[in-house]
Amino acid sequence: MFISNTKKQQDEMLKEIGVSSFEELIKKIPAKYLNSDFNISEKPLTEVEAHRKFSELSAKNQKVLNFVGAGAYERYTPSAVKHIAERGEFLTAYTPYQAEASQGLLQTIYEYQSQICALFDMEVSNASVYDGASALGEAVRACARITSKKKILYPKSLNPQYLTTLKTYFGNSSEYTFEAIEHSGGKIDIASLKNKLDENTACVIAQSPNFFGTLEDMREISDLAHEKGALFTAVTDPMSLALVNPPGSYNADFAVAEGQSLGLPLNYGGPYLGIFTCKKAHIRQMPGRLVSMTTDTEGKRGFVLTLQAREQHIRRDKAASNICSNEALCALMATIYMTLLGPEGMKEAAEANAFNTRYALKELLAIDGITLKFDNPFFNEFVVDFPNHPCELRKKIIKEDGIDIGLPLKKLYPDMENSLLVCATETKTKEDIDKLTAALRRNL
Amino acid sequence: MPKQDEIKYTKTHEWIFVEGENATIGISEHAQGEMGDVVFVELPKMDQKLEKEKPCAVVESVKSAFDIYAAASGDVTAINDKLDGDPALINTSSLEDGWMYKIKLSNPDELKDLMDFTAYQEFIKQSA
Amino acid sequence: MNQNIMQDDSALGIEKSIEGRRAIRFNKIEDDSLSLDIPNNLLRKTKPYLPQLSELDAVRHFTRLSRRSFSLDTHFYPLGSCTMKYNPKINEDISMFEGFANLHPLAMDSCAQGTLEMLYDAEKILCEICGMDAMTLQPAAGAHSEFTGALVAKAYFEKKGESQRTEIIVPDSAHGTNPATAVMLGFKTVNIKSTSDGQIDLEALKAAISDKTAILMLTVPNTLGIFEFNIEEITRIAHEAGALVYMDGANFNALMGIIKPGKFGIDIMHLNMHKTFSTPHGGGGPGAGSIGVNKLLEEFLPYPRVIKENNEFKIKTDYPNSIGKIKAYFGNVGVLLKAYAYLLMHSKETLGETARNAIINANYLLKKLKKNYPAYCEDYCMHECVLTPSKELTSNKVKTLDIGKRLLDYGFHAPTVYFPLIVHEAIMIEPTETESKETMDLFVEAMEKIFEEGKTNPEIVKAAPHSLSVKRLDEVAAARKPNIKWDISDTAKQLGSATETKKEECAK
Numbered sequence A: 001m002f003i004s005n006t007k008k009q010q011d012e013m014l015k016e017i018g019v020s021s022f023e024e025l026i027k028k029i030p031a032k033y034l035n036s037d038f039n040i041s042e043k044p045l046t047e048v049e050a051h052r053k054f055s056e057l058s059a060k061n062q063k064v065l066n067f068v069g070a071g072a073y074e075r076y077t078p079s080a081v082k083h084i085a086e087r088g089e090f091l092t093a094y095t096p097y098q099a100e101a102s103q104g105l106l107q108t109i110y111e112y113q114s115q116i117c118a119l120f121d122m123e124v125s126n127a128s129v130y131d132g133a134s135a136l137g138e139a140v141r142a143c144a145r146i147t148s149k150k151k152i153l154y155p156k157s158l159n160p161q162y163l164t165t166l167k168t169y170f171g172n173s174s175e176y177t178f179e180a181i182e183h184s185g186g187k188i189d190i191a192s193l194k195n196k197l198d199e200n201t202a203c204v205i206a207q208s209p210n211f212f213g214t215l216e217d218m219r220e221i222s223d224l225a226h227e228k229g230a231l232f233t234a235v236t237d238p239m240s241l242a243l244v245n246p247p248g249s250y251n252a253d254f255a256v257a258e259g260q261s262l263g264l265p266l267n268y269g270g271p272y273l274g275i276f277t278c279k280k281a282h283i284r285q286m287p288g289r290l291v292s293m294t295t296d297t298e299g300k301r302g303f304v305l306t307l308q309a310r311e312q313h314i315r316r317d318k319a320a321s322n323i324c325s326n327e328a329l330c331a332l333m334a335t336i337y338m339t340l341l342g343p344e345g346m347k348e349a350a351e352a353n354a355f356n357t358r359y360a361l362k363e364l365l366a367i368d369g370i371t372l373k374f375d376n377p378f379f380n381e382f383v384v385d386f387p388n389h390p391c392e393l394r395k396k397i398i399k400e401d402g403i404d405i406g407l408p409l410k411k412l413y414p415d416m417e418n419s420l421l422v423c424a425t426e427t428k429t430k431e432d433i434d435k436l437t438a439a440l441r442r443n444l
Numbered sequence B: 001m002p003k004q005d006e007i008k009y010t011k012t013h014e015w016i017f018v019e020g021e022n023a024t025i026g027i028s029e030h031a032q033g034e035m036g037d038v039v040f041v042e043l044p045k046m047d048q049k050l051e052k053e054k055p056c057a058v059v060e061s062v063k064s065a066f067d068i069y070a071a072a073s074g075d076v077t078a079i080n081d082k083l084d085g086d087p088a089l090i091n092t093s094s095l096e097d098g099w100m101y102k103i104k105l106s107n108p109d110e111l112k113d114l115m116d117f118t119a120y121q122e123f124i125k126q127s128a
Numbered sequence C: 001m002n003q004n005i006m007q008d009d010s011a012l013g014i015e016k017s018i019e020g021r022r023a024i025r026f027n028k029i030e031d032d033s034l035s036l037d038i039p040n041n042l043l044r045k046t047k048p049y050l051p052q053l054s055e056l057d058a059v060r061h062f063t064r065l066s067r068r069s070f071s072l073d074t075h076f077y078p079l080g081s082c083t084m085k086y087n088p089k090i091n092e093d094i095s096m097f098e099g100f101a102n103l104h105p106l107a108m109d110s111c112a113q114g115t116l117e118m119l120y121d122a123e124k125i126l127c128e129i130c131g132m133d134a135m136t137l138q139p140a141a142g143a144h145s146e147f148t149g150a151l152v153a154k155a156y157f158e159k160k161g162e163s164q165r166t167e168i169i170v171p172d173s174a175h176g177t178n179p180a181t182a183v184m185l186g187f188k189t190v191n192i193k194s195t196s197d198g199q200i201d202l203e204a205l206k207a208a209i210s211d212k213t214a215i216l217m218l219t220v221p222n223t224l225g226i227f228e229f230n231i232e233e234i235t236r237i238a239h240e241a242g243a244l245v246y247m248d249g250a251n252f253n254a255l256m257g258i259i260k261p262g263k264f265g266i267d268i269m270h271l272n273m274h275k276t277f278s279t280p281h282g283g284g285g286p287g288a289g290s291i292g293v294n295k296l297l298e299e300f301l302p303y304p305r306v307i308k309e310n311n312e313f314k315i316k317t318d319y320p321n322s323i324g325k326i327k328a329y330f331g332n333v334g335v336l337l338k339a340y341a342y343l344l345m346h347s348k349e350t351l352g353e354t355a356r357n358a359i360i361n362a363n364y365l366l367k368k369l370k371k372n373y374p375a376y377c378e379d380y381c382m383h384e385c386v387l388t389p390s391k392e393l394t395s396n397k398v399k400t401l402d403i404g405k406r407l408l409d410y411g412f413h414a415p416t417v418y419f420p421l422i423v424h425e426a427i428m429i430e431p432t433e434t435e436s437k438e439t440m441d442l443f444v445e446a447m448e449k450i451f452e453e454g455k456t457n458p459e460i461v462k463a464a465p466h467s468l469s470v471k472r473l474d475e476v477a478a479a480r481k482p483n484i485k486w487d488i489s490d491t492a493k494q495l496g497s498a499t500e501t502k503k504e505e506c507a508k
Helices: A007-017 A047-059 A079-085 A103-120 A132-147 A160-169 A190-196 A218-227 A238-242 A280-285 A312-318 A328-365 A391-401 A430-443 B029-035 B108-113 B117-127 C055-066 C089-095 C113-130 C142-160 C177-184 C202-208 C231-240 C249-254 C295-300 C333-344 C348-369 C400-409 C437-456 C458-462 C475-480 C488-495 C497-507
Strands: A151-155 A177-181 A201-207 A231-236 A254-258 A274-278 A291-295 A301-305 A381-385 A419-423 B007-009 B014-019 B022-027 B040-042 B055-060 B065-069 B074-079 B101-105 C134-136 C167-171 C188-192 C213-219 C244-248 C268-270 C291-293 C305-309 C312-316 C385-387 C427-429
Touching (some): A103 A274, A103 A291, A103 A301, A103 A328, A103 C055, A132 A151, A132 A201, A132 A231, A151 A160, A218 A231, A231 A238, A274 A280, A312 B065, A312 C177, A328 A381, A328 A419, A328 A430, A391 A430, B007 B117, B022 B029, C113 C305, C113 C333, C142 C244, C142 C295, C177 C213, C188 C202, C202 C231, C244 C249, C249 C348, C348 C437, C400 C437, C400 C458, C437 C458
Parallel strands (some): A151 A177, A151 A201, A231 A254, C167 C188, C167 C213
Antiparallel strands (some): A254 A274, A291 A301, A381 A419, B022 B101, B055 B065, B074 B101, C305 C312
């Protein structure tokens, strides 16, 4: 499949090479390894068969009216985003190492960096890492390198997926200690933070909106961290930043986020977009690629990859990170998304999230037996308590109504046995939310 | 500027100029030429204890990074802050404005192994 | 506004911005009882400095940019080590099917049966092809796979009570990610030299290996495009010393359907879906990785894993000895779908044919080019070859970089240059199986022309490219004083008074 040369051409080429058969080219490979037997389909699918097969496979995923967020948000991807990102010129290019032949691609990365810096109010953004969780892993590793300290404080309200990934990023090494900051009422408990924070702390992590949807007072946490000489790493949601104060405004050293929120499809968890930003002072400790504007020999504007000597292909065992492939195409989608929305559109999208979620909360609280778990400022997600563990309810309503009511928190937080995390993004209408509340009402 | 005959060289292309128990260190004219345009210099920290022949700084060109090894053991007493804003000083003035750091020598005996200018020129020729 | 800005191909989106211009809009629920109710101290005070364009402006902006980039769809892209093979278009269509694209990663298993089946089956097929016992598809890329694999090895030795194994042996021809990965996990890298024919030096290996060695990390075929003919001996030496052998599968395109790495003693290996299994590189990513391991190491693989019970697919997270998660959720599922489509469109026979043609094409180019671009190794190559500029060129100070840039003028992307590091002025060429003989003949012709130019008119090569939208770019200035984002004052300077007003509005 997809091989261009005919059998006749292959033979001509072998002749040109000076061998009588293909086997001569690999004759030095021990014969016993060749022609290993293996068991896969004998009959490759044709394109039409493959199309059919995947239509059927995708239909096996049940379509639901979805109210689960918890770090991955159902977004509308504007058509223009899809169409441009699917252009072969972007889709099938490699990393732009040959700058002169990659000006368009390099410029889109420059625009990505610029827009992310604008949205985050940060000085530096790289060209992306794998996802929000790995971005946090890389940022905290950078904090440990910069401070030469080994203690890391994270909040219990941090997305649990991020926490496990973070620990893995440190190689599960006992050299580093990870201590949890308690939450009280769904917010970082400042007393707990003060209690654990000391001169040996490399990094304080805080997330806003946090896993429960709460907007934290990041300024206060950031100031406390800095007072003790620790660095402050913020985890955020880019969509929320059209409304709430950006990491630069509260003096974050590093700010990372899951960029899926910028119009990318859910894709069952990936590919997503690891947004990684930092202060200029930390630029040399930043992993990943970076594009700079420059000029050509005739003084014309151009773009190049820069500060490459930090990276693995040059620095090898002294590199800031091993990252090579990133999520360039996802970053391109986010770039087009932010360009299409502009400052007003971003604000509208964020407000649509906020108001949909507020409407959902209002309607849910009108149902007997549902109560608000945490009464905090929030963006597009909240936690409510049910009279019982909502897991069976979730199953039932998916089955009967095709509605996924939200994420039960018991598995992640055993003390929140009856809690449900609910999110209503801009993809939902008033009618959708009314369907959710009707289904819940019927079942409670 | 130190005179050529006052300077000693290491096999890893650093120069060292000793005044009593203090020394100034940089990289050789030959080495800066080989590296090409220097774009960034990472210096040792003030008061850092250096051990002879251990990496203590990094010089970067666009596509390469070079480890700089301590020319002698001692405590860092000064670093050349100017290199931060103007790393090209390594290229334009390797022996003068492009100096990298100063140390207080902890083991002056080590200096015996170093080459003088003539020996260093010979060393370059042989390693080419 | 400058009249020419919309026509200027290097003008930034922000420079084309007109205050008040809009594209996509969103409505919010009309309900008077609702308010934003976020305290003032948490609200954003200034608007982000983003472009304000119409949809047409934006589409045209990015479409014009796309035309200023080489890509596989537009140009031959013989980038060694990167396997720039054709990316079938059907992959793109199927990955965007709504059932896949809209599936939330925390959806209940019952809602995700199609995707889980795909993940389960893809693992099985890949295990078969590689001769490995178990597989995880969680890593997002090759380097991420290496990280995962090395962490699995670390966990294995810790459980075995051999945590003194803190070294990873890496040949000097290895990808830079190998040593970078080792160090991230606190391993010490021990470099061993290659022989002049690009093979691992067995004596050097024996000298380096000890009871401190955790992993021997190999690339097979190696980065010179040569199979390790002594592979049996190499894995034997490693295993006798109690170490594990890791195979960087970046070059698996040369082996699939022909040789199973599990057969020659590989304990852990990774695959790059975006190389071997035809998923597009996307300008640097997303890729997708995977780790295959033998039975002994399976319990350490990252969770979650997909299992099949009573004909139903389930996510299992309870693996007490697992290294944990290396990424949120499951992996780059959208990319894995494309790789899975590619796999299903192949049989054992056609996978082998793919590898055979990759090898034939590379040897064809090697044969045609080596007269004027001497090969680093005398042997036949596998899927790629490493060449160097001949004396005629170097004596005129024509470097590999220049040859690569001149190729751009002839309408070809440059090969990989200056890698592997052990080859002075390396030119690394990987045509892949999808390129035709005619395309390769044109490439050879261009390389010959460049050789002639290099001899008779070297300046034209040294100043290349001449035909693209920019000439050689000042990378030194960029690295010394990086300009990595637009800011209000810069764009104001370039655009004059039009943006000055914007600046004020933004500051309001």
